[in-house]
Amino acid sequence: MNLKSIRNLFVLSLVLGLMASCGGNKSGAGGPLGAGDAAQKVYVAPGEYDDFYAFLSGGFSGQVSVYGLPSGRLLKVIPVFSLDAEKAWGFNDETKPMLETRHGFIPWDDAHHPELSQTDGVPDGRWLFINANNTPRIARIDLTTFETVEIIELPNSAGNHSSPFTTPNTDYVVAGTRFAVPIPQRDMPINEYAGNFKAALSFVSIADDGRMDIAFQILMPGFNYDLAHSGKGPSDGWMFFSSYNTEESNTLLEVEASKHDKDFIAAINWKMAEQLVADGKFEEMNSPYMVNFYDEHTHMATSETRNSVKTIKAADHPGLVYFMPTPKSPHGVDIDPSGEYIVGSGKLSADLTVHSFTKMKAAIAAEDFEDERYGIPVLNFDATLAGVVKSGGLGPLHTEFDNNGNAYTSFFISSEIVKWKVGTWEVLDRAPCYYSIGHLMVPGGDSKQPWGKYLLALNKITKDRYLPTGPELNQAAQLFDISGGKMQLILDFPTIGEPHYAQAIPADLIIEQQKQIYKLEENMHPYAVKSEDEVKVTREGNVVRIYLTTIRSHFAPDNIEGIMVGDEVHFHVTNLEQDFDVPHGFAIMGAQTSELLIMPGQTESNVWYPKYEGVIPFYCTDFCSALHQEMQGYIRVSAKGSNPELKWWVGTDE
Amino acid sequence: MLAAGLALMLMFAFPLWRITLEAPQYPKGLSMFIWVNKITGSEPSTLQNINIMNHYIGMKAIEPDSIPELQFMQYIIIVFAGLAFLLAWLNKWQANLVWLVILVGAGALAIYDFYLWEYDYGHNLDPHAAIKIEGMAYQPPLIGKKIILNFTALSWPQLGSLFMTLSMILGTLSVFKGRKQKRIIG
Numbered sequence: 001m002n003l004k005s006i007r008n009l010f011v012l013s014l015v016l017g018l019m020a021s022c023g024g025n026k027s028g029a030g031g032p033l034g035a036g037d038a039a040q041k042v043y044v045a046p047g048e049y050d051d052f053y054a055f056l057s058g059g060f061s062g063q064v065s066v067y068g069l070p071s072g073r074l075l076k077v078i079p080v081f082s083l084d085a086e087k088a089w090g091f092n093d094e095t096k097p098m099l100e101t102r103h104g105f106i107p108w109d110d111a112h113h114p115e116l117s118q119t120d121g122v123p124d125g126r127w128l129f130i131n132a133n134n135t136p137r138i139a140r141i142d143l144t145t146f147e148t149v150e151i152i153e154l155p156n157s158a159g160n161h162s163s164p165f166t167t168p169n170t171d172y173v174v175a176g177t178r179f180a181v182p183i184p185q186r187d188m189p190i191n192e193y194a195g196n197f198k199a200a201l202s203f204v205s206i207a208d209d210g211r212m213d214i215a216f217q218i219l220m221p222g223f224n225y226d227l228a229h230s231g232k233g234p235s236d237g238w239m240f241f242s243s244y245n246t247e248e249s250n251t252l253l254e255v256e257a258s259k260h261d262k263d264f265i266a267a268i269n270w271k272m273a274e275q276l277v278a279d280g281k282f283e284e285m286n287s288p289y290m291v292n293f294y295d296e297h298t299h300m301a302t303s304e305t306r307n308s309v310k311t312i313k314a315a316d317h318p319g320l321v322y323f324m325p326t327p328k329s330p331h332g333v334d335i336d337p338s339g340e341y342i343v344g345s346g347k348l349s350a351d352l353t354v355h356s357f358t359k360m361k362a363a364i365a366a367e368d369f370e371d372e373r374y375g376i377p378v379l380n381f382d383a384t385l386a387g388v389v390k391s392g393g394l395g396p397l398h399t400e401f402d403n404n405g406n407a408y409t410s411f412f413i414s415s416e417i418v419k420w421k422v423g424t425w426e427v428l429d430r431a432p433c434y435y436s437i438g439h440l441m442v443p444g445g446d447s448k449q450p451w452g453k454y455l456l457a458l459n460k461i462t463k464d465r466y467l468p469t470g471p472e473l474n475q476a477a478q479l480f481d482i483s484g485g486k487m488q489l490i491l492d493f494p495t496i497g498e499p500h501y502a503q504a505i506p507a508d509l510i511i512e513q514q515k516q517i518y519k520l521e522e523n524m525h526p527y528a529v530k531s532e533d534e535v536k537v538t539r540e541g542n543v544v545r546i547y548l549t550t551i552r553s554h555f556a557p558d559n560i561e562g563i564m565v566g567d568e569v570h571f572h573v574t575n576l577e578q579d580f581d582v583p584h585g586f587a588i589m590g591a592q593t594s595e596l597l598i599m600p601g602q603t604e605s606n607v608w609y610p611k612y613e614g615v616i617p618f619y620c621t622d623f624c625s626a627l628h629q630e631m632q633g634y635i636r637v638s639a640k641g642s643n644p645e646l647k648w649w650v651g652t653d654e
Numbered sequence: 655m656l657a658a659g660l661a662l663m664l665m666f667a668f669p670l671w672r673i674t675l676e677a678p679q680y681p682k683g684l685s686m687f688i689w690v691n692k693i694t695g696s697e698p699s700t701l702q703n704i705n706i707m708n709h710y711i712g713m714k715a716i717e718p719d720s721i722p723e724l725q726f727m728q729y730i731i732i733v734f735a736g737l738a739f740l741l742a743w744l745n746k747w748q749a750n751l752v753w754l755v756i757l758v759g760a761g762a763l764a765i766y767d768f769y770l771w772e773y774d775y776g777h778n779l780d781p782h783a784a785i786k787i788e789g790m791a792y793q794p795p796l797i798g799k800k801i802i803l804n805f806t807a808l809s810w811p812q813l814g815s816l817f818m819t820l821s822m823i824l825g826t827l828s829v830f831k832g833r834k835q836k837r838i839i840g
């Protein structure tokens with residue numbers, strides 16, 4: 001198929017897709033009978049719990065949303081890369097450092113791929129990682145608190161898309177770059193890309209306590225590394241990255257980067273890279289990056305700059321990297337639960353290309369190379385090929401697996417999921433998606449032991465699926481029951497932002513580890529006060545610090561005098577509560593920042609710059625108790641330079 | 655008598671009484687355990703949480719440190735247990751009977767004292783309380799179940815009290831046994 005015919009096909013299918021979606025011919029859970037059955041399958045009775053926690057990336061929202069499956073109920077939105085005024089994320093003094101980078105404070109990013117930590121190739125419920133695509137970073141979310149606790153910046157990277165995919169024991173999460181750039185960055189003509197730009201594949205080590213560090217970066221030819229997945233079982237020790245734009249073009253990529261009939265899946269022997277680093281065979285490159293860490297005991301984040309990374313040039317070390325030719329700009333690279341098959345989804349193709357790890361090893365041993373690119377051997381296409389799935393669809397993107405030897409591939413252009421048999425490559429079933437599915441997710445479907453049962457389709461186009469809400473629509477997720485032979489659509493629900501990938505874990509695995517409160521006696525916040533006897537107001541020049549406490553249903557102090565126009569007033573609010581689900585909020589009129597929302601035992605701080613004289617109210621923003629509405633106070637603001645005495649009280653009158 | 659003394663010592667290992675407050679917002683209930691020398695909760699912060707609830711109705715905060723019984727009750731029990739060991743050695747049933755009568759008296763007094771504390775907490779309310787309901791008292795039941803506003807209060811003896819009862823039973827047995835032996839010997 002030549003380029004022109006591909007483009008024609010692309011246009012045709014878009015037109016067909018639009019016609020289908022404009023026709024008002026809505027399809028769903030298979031008629032009245034099917035609907036009743038579906039309703040039962042997703043019904044979680046009031047007070048009952050869902051079977052799975054599902055973590056959906058927020059895409060351009062920058063956050064992670066947590067849903068229960070099969071009900072599709074939204075449990076929480078976890079702020080990660082974007083400001084969240086509701087939770088004071090990026091607004092209060094405690095979390096502002098989390099969004100610091102070498103470019104300064106960044107209030108937004110594009111979060112694509114949530115990835116659960118694994119033990120022996122199976123999600124273990126310790127942490128969830130997620131990438132920032134725009135300004136390359138990886139965040140780590142603690143699954144005892146469902147809070148973002150660490151964000152690491154990735155130097156030499158640009159477009160952190162093939163990220164953050166874990167090795168089977170979470171020794172590393174990897175982060176490839178979808179943009180090749182000059183490394184180190186320098187001023188040079190864009191059209192000298194070919195041969196000059198490089199791509200860094202970062203291996204971020206994860207310590208036992210979760211702390212992240214860039215262990216090393218492998219410097220690769222300047223292709224665009226799109227997605228990745230780790231080998232497992234027999235292929236443990238290898239990491240596979242898909243790539244496009246092996247043409248190395250820098251303009252009109254939709255045409256220029258589609259010229260090659262085949263791009264590559266890069267197989268990286270990361271155990272060997274680890275050994276090279278241990279043997280000192282690396283170059284230390286000066287490339288500063290920031291690491292932001294939130295300490296649960298000080299309730300505060302700090303930023304640290306690290307100055308260099310260990311780099312390894314792929315071409316310098318034979319045996320480190322091999323390219324497997326894979327047709328049509330492969331997007332997803334997915335490894336089956338056995339670790340033997342490497343599935344490449346050529347996104348402009350109708351077919352899936354499946355490589356065999358055993359055959360790959362044999363081809364390497366036999367030096368069965370068809371080419372070489374920048375010193376890296378290109379394995380003979382036929383030598384690694386295990387099979388082709390003749391899907392009958394168009395535009396395959398991603399594949400997940402169930403616990404019965406089946407695979408499920410999403411097709412964006414033909415807007416469907418195709419179920420096929422691993423090993424025989426035979427198509428077993430297909431189900432339409434509404435509309436244009438991107439990623440799909442089976443609980444544990446990228447791991448050694450998928451839990452199966454459900455499949456979640458994450459669709460890119462919503463159109464008429466819900467009541468219309470003006471031009472902008474939430475994106476649609478669709479849940480399929482895959483426990484039978486046929487996929488059955490059982491639920492449709494709107495999501496937050498644009499979910500790319502998702503992960504899910506059985507609720508049983510993490511329900512018991514959930515924290516209910518932070519222990520007040522363990523609060524090491526430098527401005528915490530642990531009882532009402534300790535509250536105070538201090539002044540140093542124009543910096544005033546108000547140490548407040550909250551407990552149902554009052555602030556201490558709730559009357560404060562002695563503040564002047566022009567002061568910089570810091571509120572340090574400690575929630576003395578030690579009861580589950582009793583947060584208090586704090587807001588003061590005219591503060592150019594968000595509220596504070598303080599969990600039991602926690603301290604949070606913000607700053608207020610009073611601009612006018614007067615008596616200014618503050619109040620609790622979280623309906624904490626029967627007398628929540630009475631949880632309020634006043635601050636008296638006097639003229640600049642009037643030097644009034646600092647006074648504060650609660651319950652008395654001075 | 656030796657066993658009766660040991661049973662008394664076991665009172666230190668278990669709570670005497672349990673008061674549980676149940677409400678929709680507290681699916682697991684708020685449980686308070688009264689021991690010979692302390693008050694604990696089902697969780698470390700339970701007492702604080704009960705006090706926060708109670709302050710709305712003007713009830714005094716329950717502060718174990720300000721309840722003198724929790725200081726001296728333990729010594730009384732140790733004295734009773736010590737006497738029991740001594741009596742076991744003396745082996746005089748009349749002395750055992752005296753010990754038993756005083757112990758039962760003390761037990762009854764303790765329950766009455768407990769009732770008085772409950773009465774005090776339930777009736778002696780801050781006149782400036784946020785929630786005031788005419789004619790309402792908040793005294794939890796001595797034993798059994800009672801609905802107090804939005805809470806259902808449950809009050810039941812625990813193992814500690816059962817061991818005290820066991821001690822009394824053992825004391826009674828020793829008296830009977832002692833009298834019987836005496837008769838046989840006499």
Ligand SMILES: [Cu+2]
Binds near residue numbers: 552553585621628
């Ligand atoms: Cu409040």
